[in-house]
Amino acid sequence: MTIWFRPVIQASLQIFNMNNPSQSFVKFEKIDKSYDGEVLVVKNLNLDIAKGEFVTMLGPSGSGKTTTLMMLAGFETPTNGEIFLDTKPISKIPPYEREIGMVFQNYALFPHMTVEENLSFPLEVRKIPKPETKEKVQRALDMVELGNFGTRFPAQLSGGQQQRVALARALVFEPRLVLMDEPLGALDKNLREQMQYEIKHIHDRIGITVVYVTHDQSEALTMSNRIAVFNDGVVQQLSTPDILYEKPENSFVAKFIGENNTLNGVVRDVNGDTCTVELDNGFGKVKALKVNVNDKGDKTQLSIRPERVTIDSTNPESNNFEGKIQELIYLGDHIRARLNVCGNDEFIVKVPNEGSFSHKEGDLLNLSWNPDDVRALDI
Amino acid sequence: MPIGDMLFRSVDDSQINGVFPNTFNEYKKWDKEKDELPPEEVYKALFEELAYGEKIQIGRALTRMNYSKSGWKSLIKTTSREIKKAVKKDELPNNYKEFLITANEKWADPTFWYAMGQMVNDTTPIYYWNALDRTYDQDQNVVMQDEKRRIYIKTWIKTLKISVYVTIFCLILGFPVAHLLANLPLRYSNLLMIFVLLPFWTSLLVRTTAWIVMLQQNGVINGILVWLGILSDDGRLQLVYNETGTLIAMTQILLPFMILPLYSVMRVIPKSHMRAAQNLGAKPATAFWRVYLPQTIPGMSAGGLLVFVLAIGYFITPELVGGKDGKLIGHWIAYHLKTTLNWGLCAALGAILLGVMLIFYWLYNKIVGIDNIKLG
Numbered sequence: 130m131t132i133w134f135r136p137v138i139q140a141s142l143q144i145f146n147m148n149n150p151s152q153s154f155v156k157f158e159k160i161d162k163s164y165d166g167e168v169l170v171v172k173n174l175n176l177d178i179a180k181g182e183f184v185t186m187l188g189p190s191g192s193g194k195t196t197t198l199m200m201l202a203g204f205e206t207p208t209n210g211e212i213f214l215d216t217k218p219i220s221k222i223p224p225y226e227r228e229i230g231m232v233f234q235n236y237a238l239f240p241h242m243t244v245e246e247n248l249s250f251p252l253e254v255r256k257i258p259k260p261e262t263k264e265k266v267q268r269a270l271d272m273v274e275l276g277n278f279g280t281r282f283p284a285q286l287s288g289g290q291q292q293r294v295a296l297a298r299a300l301v302f303e304p305r306l307v308l309m310d311e312p313l314g315a316l317d318k319n320l321r322e323q324m325q326y327e328i329k330h331i332h333d334r335i336g337i338t339v340v341y342v343t344h345d346q347s348e349a350l351t352m353s354n355r356i357a358v359f360n361d362g363v364v365q366q367l368s369t370p371d372i373l374y375e376k377p378e379n380s381f382v383a384k385f386i387g388e389n390n391t392l393n394g395v396v397r398d399v400n401g402d403t404c405t406v407e408l409d410n411g412f413g414k415v416k417a418l419k420v421n422v423n424d425k426g427d428k429t430q431l432s433i434r435p436e437r438v439t440i441d442s443t444n445p446e447s448n449n450f451e452g453k454i455q456e457l458i459y460l461g462d463h464i465r466a467r468l469n470v471c472g473n474d475e476f477i478v479k480v481p482n483e484g485s486f487s488h489k490e491g492d493l494l495n496l497s498w499n500p501d502d503v504r505a506l507d508i
Numbered sequence: 509m510p511i512g513d514m515l516f517r518s519v520d521d522s523q524i525n526g527v528f529p530n531t532f533n534e535y536k537k538w539d540k541e542k543d544e545l546p547p548e549e550v551y552k553a554l555f556e557e558l559a560y561g562e563k564i565q566i567g568r569a570l571t572r573m574n575y576s577k578s579g580w581k582s583l584i585k586t587t588s589r590e591i592k593k594a595v596k597k598d599e600l601p602n603n604y605k606e607f608l609i610t611a612n613e614k615w616a617d618p619t620f621w622y623a624m625g626q627m628v629n630d631t632t633p634i635y636y637w638n639a640l641d642r643t644y645d646q647d648q649n650v651v652m653q654d655e656k657r658r659i660y661i662k663t664w665i666k667t668l669k670i671s672v673y674v675t676i677f678c679l680i681l682g683f684p685v686a687h688l689l690a691n692l693p694l695r696y697s698n699l700l701m702i703f704v705l706l707p708f709w710t711s712l713l714v715r716t717t718a719w720i721v722m723l724q725q726n727g728v729i730n731g732i733l734v735w736l737g738i739l740s741d742d743g744r745l746q747l748v749y750n751e752t753g754t755l756i757a758m759t760q761i762l763l764p765f766m767i768l769p770l771y772s773v774m775r776v777i778p779k780s781h782m783r784a785a786q787n788l789g790a791k792p793a794t795a796f797w798r799v800y801l802p803q804t805i806p807g808m809s810a811g812g813l814l815v816f817v818l819a820i821g822y823f824i825t826p827e828l829v830g831g832k833d834g835k836l837i838g839h840w841i842a843y844h845l846k847t848t849l850n851w852g853l854c855a856a857l858g859a860i861l862l863g864v865m866l867i868f869y870w871l872y873n874k875i876v877g878i879d880n881i882k883l884g
Contacts (some may be wrong), residue, residue, distance in 0.1 A: 231784070
């Protein structure tokens with residue numbers, strides 16, 4: 130769970146690319162995409178990516194993120210709208226003239242060529258002289274620490290090594306931008322985590338703009354400067370990882386990123402940034418931040434992160450509830466408690482392991498939370 | 509087993525050795541340098557073996573003797589008659605040599621005796637020489653057949669030529685079809701697959717005769733061409749009963765054998781490869797040439813080998829649409845098997861066919877590598 134803290138550090142890197150559209154390196158402008166002329170898989174997409182940024186498109190499968198990537202690579206054309214790369218529209222430019230590198234989901238290494246031949250392919254088609262090609266290939270291989278593997282065929286490499294070759298091949302011709310389509314999906318968990326850091330470090334070192342697609346939120350949070358959360362063809366929220374986690378703007382983002390406890394209710398009172406929500410089925414009232422509700426009478430879903438719930442202490446003003454312990458899981462540094470709170474059987478609380486927790490399953494716990502940590506979102 | 513039997517038959521000469529064992533034994537003692545004609549013992553042994561041998565066996569031996577030199581059959585037949593007469597009258601001659609020469613003066617012709625030299629061993633290469641339009645001259649040297657009797661070499665070359673053409677045409681026609689099959693959406697590719705397989709399920713004979721209907725001078729294709737005004741009515745093309753007909757019909761019939769292996773290979777080439785190549789800066793044509801095509805080599809070679817091997821031994825189709833010019837080596841194998849009953853020659857032709865195939869297989873293995881073959 131330590132990965133949640135990394136994004137906080139990265140947030141400081143964001144200042145230089147706070148969306149100034151005139152400076153954006155990649156710009157999606159009012160993009161619609163439909164395959165059959167009826168269903169839009171991407172709806173009115175507007176997205177700006179600054180030079181050198183690592184932007185991840187995160188979303189469940191079928192949310193339109195891969196389609197968006199393919200439009201950028203040139204394998205799909207937008208139904209409406211225009212994509213600009215370095216201020217120039219690129220819809221009319223064929224993929225082979227876009228100078229965009231891409232790492233494919235299953236690497237798409239050419240099986241009949243050696244690693245070296247795979248890497249020199251993009252240079253050969255650009256008619257770069259042989260000695261220069263050789264040097265660039267070697268440098269790219271060294272970068273991914275595969276300097277001695279040039280003469281092997283892809284089938285003779287492990288999954289992780291193939292992945293690195295694919296990465297090296299996407300970078301060797303010095304593209305303006307690199308796209309990655311779930312590049313780590315085929316690797317096992319350990320290797321995946323290792324590769325996340327490796328890709329991140331390579332990005333930091335050479336400063337290339339990266340657009341990354343994944344459905345794995347921890348991958349997105351680990352690597353990205355900014356994340357665009359996709360659902361149903363629409364960007365739900367585009368933000369830095371810490372803001373996405375701590376300040377989700379709608380219930381989809383709150384549920385999709387990290388762990389989230391929900392309580393449903395109706396807004397009864399609005400007071401500036403805060404509001405009072407009466408929970409369904411008469412479980413009481415909660416003070417919350419007004420985020421995605423408008424007015425009294427709106428139905429809302431409250432979102433509270435598990436680590437923001439405190440136990441055995443009372444809040445002076447409000448937001449004090451009782452929860453019955455359903456299940457306790459010991460996880461070393463903390464204890465994960467599943468409670469029944471206000472009718473929600475899946476309410477998770479993380480109790481730091483300070484040696485003083487002595488409750489058993491079936492016990493009642495006193496819970497409280499700060500109004501600033503409860504977000505009233507759409508339902 | 510059948511292959512072993514065929515190879516054995518192609519060199520086997522034991523039948524005739526069973527009929528004339530003593531004659532051949534004595535014959536081997538004949539010193540051709542010293543005496544112009546064989547010694548008396550040879551004549552005596554021949555006389556006895558003709559007199560007391562089994563008639564059927566002798567008859568079969570005669571056919572064999574005629575392969576070595578024509579004239580043997582009548583010579584032995586007339587001689588036999590005389591010998592039978594003499595034996596009936598119980599008048600065994602004192603001098604067998606004189607008796608036989610009186611019965612037929614050809615027994616004094618050394619060329620016949622020289623020809624016998626080809627038969628005295630248990631094995632003989634004569635069928636192979638025959639299969640390559642070669643024969644023995646009177647001094648037992650291997651020479652070409654008479655100009656007008658040469659048929660096999662011509663047929664061999666034609667067989668190879670047509671097989672190569674059929675393979676090339678199948679590749680040219682089959683590649684795009686297989687590509688479509690592998691890349692169209694499922695609904696269309698299934699339909700296309702049925703079109704590819706449909707001819708497979710109809711009888712070969714029906715397909716071949718259908719081609720005759722299509723190609724003959726008053727057939728569908730000529731009809732359409734004349735109707736369109738491309739051909740004049742007397743300028744109708746001769747499309748069938750010649751090499752063209754064989755080529756067209758065989759290409760169509762063998763096409764599925766090219767399409768199916770190609771398809772099975774193309775189907776597993778990920779579509780992302782072409783995309784990756786273009787993404788890396790290759791134009792579609794370059795991407796196809798450098799990335800797609802090399803990956804189809806296993807399919808091309810499997811299909812090519814399959815079509816070539818089938819084409820080289822093809823029989824029914826060239827037999828029916830080939831006419832006089834379009835007949836392949838299979839025709840002669842069948843002809844000798846059923847009509848002349850010259851099984852030795854038959855086996856030799858078959859063995860050469862097998863040898864040619866093995867040579868191609870070896871070449872293929874050298875160039876492409878047999879491990880590269882993929883049928884699915």
